[in-house]
Amino acid sequence: MVSQVSVETSPPSAGANPPGVPTTTITLDVNGSPHRLEVDNRTSLLDALRERLDLTGSKKGCDHGQCGACTVLVDGRRTNSCLVLAVSAEGSDVTTVEGLADGDALHPVQQAFLDRDAYQCGYCTPGQICSTVGMLEEARAGMPSHVTTDITNGEIDLDDEEVRERLSGNLCRCGAYMNIVPAVHDAACAHDADATDGATR
Numbered sequence: 686m687v688s689q690v691s692v693e694t695s696p697p698s699a700g701a702n703p704p705g706v707p708t709t710t711i712t713l714d715v716n717g718s719p720h721r722l723e724v725d726n727r728t729s730l731l732d733a734l735r736e737r738l739d740l741t742g743s744k745k746g747c748d749h750g751q752c753g754a755c756t757v758l759v760d761g762r763r764t765n766s767c768l769v770l771a772v773s774a775e776g777s778d779v780t781t782v783e784g785l786a787d788g789d790a791l792h793p794v795q796q797a798f799l800d801r802d803a804y805q806c807g808y809c810t811p812g813q814i815c816s817t818v819g820m821l822e823e824a825r826a827g828m829p830s831h832v833t834t835d836i837t838n839g840e841i842d843l844d845d846e847e848v849r850e851r852l853s854g855n856l857c858r859c860g861a862y863m864n865i866v867p868a869v870h871d872a873a874c875a876h877d878a879d880a881t882d883g884a885t886r
C-alpha cells in the first residue's frame with residue numbers, strides 16, 4: 686500500500702543541473718513507491734535511479750546497452766536502463782533488484798540463485814536476476830527467441846539452450862556462469878508450483 690509521494694525537486698549537488706539546461710519534472714513508480722523528480726532531459730533512467738533515488742543495485746557496466754548490468758523491469762518488461770531516458774519513462778512502473786523481495790522473503794529467482802550458488806559479483810548479478818524475472822514472464826507468454834524451433838504452438842520449452850540465449854544479453858566479465866542455468870530452471874519450477882497454488886509471484 687502506497688501512502689506517500691516522495692517529491693524531489695532539488696537535485697543533489699553531485700547531479701545538479703547547470704543553468705540553462707532543459708529539465709522536466711517526471712513521475713515514476715519505483716518498487717511500489719511514487720516519486721516525482723526534476724531531471725535534466727538527458728538523464729538516463731539508470732542515472733535517475735542510482736543518483737537521484739539512491740537505488741544503486743542497478744549497475745552501470747558499459748552505459749552502452751551491451752552488458753545488461755543495468756537491467757530493470759519497466760512496466761514488467763526487462764529493460765537496459767542505461768538506454769532509456771528518464772523522461773521517456775514518465776508514468777512507468779519500474780522495478781529494480783531492490784524491489785523484488787517481499788520484505789525478508791526473497792523473490793523465487795533470488796532464492797533459486799542463492800540455493801544454486803549462482804550469485805556472482807555484485808556488479809553483474811542484479812542485472813542477471815532482473816533479466817531472469819523478465820525473461821521467465823516472456824517465456825510464459827509464449828514469446829519466441831532466436832533458438833525457439835517451434836513457434837506455432839505458443840508454448841516455450843525453456844531448455845538450457847533457451848535459457849542461455851534469453852540471458853545472453855547479461856554478461857559476466859569473469860565468465861563464471863556455471864550455476865545460472867540450473868537456478869533459472871529452479872525458479873521456473875517454483876513459479877509453476879506457486880501458480881498451481883494460486884500465488885502470483
Ligand code: FES
Binds near residue numbers: 745749767
Ligand atoms: S550499463 Fe546498461 S547495458 Fe551495460
Ligand code: FES
Binds near residue numbers: 809856858861
Ligand atoms: S562480472 Fe560479475 S562475476 Fe563476472
